[in-house]
Amino acid sequence: MNQNLHQAGVKLLNALSRNADLIMQVYLSGTLHESEASPGVIDNLKKLGVLWRPEPGAPLRLKKAIRNLLEGSLHDERNRQIDTNIGSALASLKTLAQHYKEALHNHRYAEAQAHLNDLAEHVYALAESLANSVRTLFSRINNEFGYVASIDAKIRENELAQSQVSELLSQLEMFRFDELSEVAGGLRELRHLLVVALQQSFSRCTQELSMAQSRLLELLGRFREFRGRTRLLKGFLLHMEQQPDFVPANYANHSQVPALFNLAKPLLQPAAVDVNRVDHEQDLLLLVGRIKALHRTEKPHDEERNAQAIDVESQGQVELDDKAIHQAVEAYFCEVIDTGKRLTALQYLTSQALEFDPEVWIYQVIGGYQGLAEEDRQYFALEPEIEDHPIFTGNKIVRDVELGLR
Amino acid sequence: MISEQGRILERLLSGDFICEISDEDGWRYLKQSANFEAVDQYLATLNRSLSSAADGQVFFAAYRTLGDSERKVLSSQFQEIAAGLLPLVEWLLLVQQSSGSDVPVTQGSTIRSNELQSTIEDTPAYKEQLAKIARYRLFNSNSVEVVGQLNLVFKRLTELGYLMKPNPDKLIYIATGKIDYLYEVLRFIDETEALSLAEQAESAIQQGSLL
Numbered sequence: 215m216n217q218n219l220h221q222a223g224v225k226l227l228n229a230l231s232r233n234a235d236l237i238m239q240v241y242l243s244g245t246l247h248e249s250e251a252s253p254g255v256i257d258n259l260k261k262l263g264v265l266w267r268p269e270p271g272a273p274l275r276l277k278k279a280i281r282n283l284l285e286g287s288l289h290d291e292r293n294r295q296i297d298t299n300i301g302s303a304l305a306s307l308k309t310l311a312q313h314y315k316e317a318l319h320n321h322r323y324a325e326a327q328a329h330l331n332d333l334a335e336h337v338y339a340l341a342e343s344l345a346n347s348v349r350t351l352f353s354r355i356n357n358e359f360g361y362v363a364s365i366d367a368k369i370r371e372n373e374l375a376q377s378q379v380s381e382l383l384s385q386l387e388m389f390r391f392d393e394l395s396e397v398a399g400g401l402r403e404l405r406h407l408l409v410v411a412l413q414q415s416f417s418r419c420t421q422e423l424s425m426a427q428s429r430l431l432e433l434l435g436r437f438r439e440f441r442g443r444t445r446l447l448k449g450f451l452l453h454m455e456q457q458p459d460f461v462p463a464n465y466a467n468h469s470q471v472p473a474l475f476n477l478a479k480p481l482l483q484p485a486a487v488d489v490n491r492v493d494h495e496q497d498l499l500l501l502v503g504r505i506k507a508l509h510r511t512e513k514p515h516d517e518e519r520n521a522q523a524i525d526v527e528s529q530g531q532v533e534l535d536d537k538a539i540h541q542a543v544e545a546y547f548c549e550v551i552d553t554g555k556r557l558t559a560l561q562y563l564t565s566q567a568l569e570f571d572p573e574v575w576i577y578q579v580i581g582g583y584q585g586l587a588e589e590d591r592q593y594f595a596l597e598p599e600i601e602d603h604p605i606f607t608g609n610k611i612v613r614d615v616e617l618g619l620r
Numbered sequence: 621m622i623s624e625q626g627r628i629l630e631r632l633l634s635g636d637f638i639c640e641i642s643d644e645d646g647w648r649y650l651k652q653s654a655n656f657e658a659v660d661q662y663l664a665t666l667n668r669s670l671s672s673a674a675d676g677q678v679f680f681a682a683y684r685t686l687g688d689s690e691r692k693v694l695s696s697q698f699q700e701i702a703a704g705l706l707p708l709v710e711w712l713l714l715v716q717q718s719s720g721s722d723v724p725v726t727q728g729s730t731i732r733s734n735e736l737q738s739t740i741e742d743t744p745a746y747k748e749q750l751a752k753i754a755r756y757r758l759f760n761s762n763s764v765e766v767v768g769q770l771n772l773v774f775k776r777l778t779e780l781g782y783l784m785k786p787n788p789d790k791l792i793y794i795a796t797g798k799i800d801y802l803y804e805v806l807r808f809i810d811e812t813e814a815l816s817l818a819e820q821a822e823s824a825i826q827q828g829s830l831l
Binding site: 440443454461467472477 | 680701804816817
């Protein structure tokens with residue numbers, strides 16, 4: 215029988231390990247997509263009690279025992295169920311203790327040993343389930359109910375957890391150690407199990423539970439605060455939508471200004487440099503050194519260097535008034551032609567009482583002669599009256615020119 | 621070297637709010653009642669007193685006695701606060717909604733501007749909301765791009781002391797205690813004007829009108 219059980223267990227575990235992927239997929243998604251596995255494997259797992267079908271037509275699910283195993287070993291925080299049934303566990307403990315005592319009394323030691331093992335199993339299971347419950351509670355607290363998004367859901371989850379804590383605490387009150395020690399009597403093993411082991415786990419559990427409870431209350435307070443703030447914000451927005459011209463009364467004008475709005479005006483300005491402080495010298499020198507050498511000495515204001523408005527207009531044309539002298543030269547030439555006599559330029563100048571400078575006049579006459587066309591010039595002869603310069607030899611001075619016809 | 625007290629006095633007199641986020645050392649210093657008294661005494665010379673709000677989360681300098689000129693200052697300050705309420709409230713709700721965690725922004729909340737930006741860019745409703753917020757006089761943005769609007773809003777909020785950028789190279793902002801002060805102001809207005817804002821919001825939620 216024992217051998218068979220061993221073999222069956224090994225077979226089950228082997229099946230689990232062979233189909234580990236499939237089982238984890240079912241564990242994570244909740245149900246099995248039957249198309250993803252071969253029918254033989256599914257049948258086998260169903261026979262072994264790993265998978266089951268809750269209702270005809272419903273998808274296959276993992277058996278609770280397997281799920282519990284995974285949740286317990288993986289410390290999966292998705293497990294939110296807490297076993298609070300301590301009363302029945304205690305009752306079965308007492309019953310087993312009675313069995314053990316009776317067997318011992320009748321000197322059936324083998325049977326007594328079996329009962330004791332069973333009892334130990336139960337005690338440790340109870341201790342473990344208590345520890346597990348506390349652990350799941352704490353994991354939920356530690357991630358602040360991160361598995362639900364909205365604050366309202368967090369508050370609901372928190373309230374659920376609180377009720378579970380108080381349930382657990384009230385269940386823990388069912389531990390009556392005086393009764394248990396009476397049941398244990400003078401038997402050492404029984405006493406160790408019922409009194410020492412249970413009491414240890416009991417005290418640890420109550421201590422952690424009270425901590426969990428205070429943390430939960432604290433969290434609830436925070437969530438409510440969050441909710442209050444969100445509502446405040448949304449309410450304000452709503453109010454502004456309904457009354458867009460809402461302006462709160464100016465509380466600063468009240469006789470008692472609320473402390474909240476009593477904000478003093480900023481007062482401090484950066485301090486100025488004190489160049490006379492010796493202990494600042496080093497720093498100031500450094501600062502001065504960093505200033506780029508730009509010698510922009512302030513120049514005195516110069517009115518004339520100011521930009522001035524410039525008038526741009528077309529310049530009046532400068533006309534050289536050389537018409538009169540040209541005409542006079544032409545008249546002189548005509549006079550010579552008309553009279554047919556030789557006539558010096560200066561004589562003509564004085565006779566006609568012209569107002570030109572004699573030197574300019576002579577230049578103009580020479581120019582007029584040179585300016586004649588070659589054939590015209592052949593009719594005239596121009597003879598200058600020249601004398602030497604009194605000081606510089608070789609320099610001649612034209613005193614007058616005489617014009618005659620050839 | 622300036623003493624811790626001197627440093628704190630300087631900040632207070634510059635109009636800063638001291639909270640656990642903006643100046644942890646200073647905040648802890650002022651939390652000690654002896655230090656609180658000492659700083660308060662110093663401020664008294666300048667007709668100022670040390671004041672705290674939001675359950676001691678923030679400290680700031682207040683006037684000790686109020687004359688006409690002080691009242692004038694307070695009055696204009698209050699108008700500024702009142703004018704800034706709506707844009708700030710809309711901004712807080714936008715951040716809260718787009719973060720997806722439904723947790724309001726409070727002191728110490730971190731806001732990653734690039735994450736916020738991508739969420740807003742992906743959601744036309746948030747985009748519109750941001751554009752509306754950025755156009756308020758408080759922010760005064762005329763940018764049409766989400767990036768420009770967001771950058772300006774973050775910059776302004778940092779200037780105003782509502783946010784802090786602990787690392788200049790990273791786009792992570794932390795809400796300061798001034799945000800909590802803002803909630804306090806809202807709560808005060810709610811109570812004094814008997815607006816019952818929370819009830820309004822609750823009934824709106826129950827009626828299913830989504831904000």
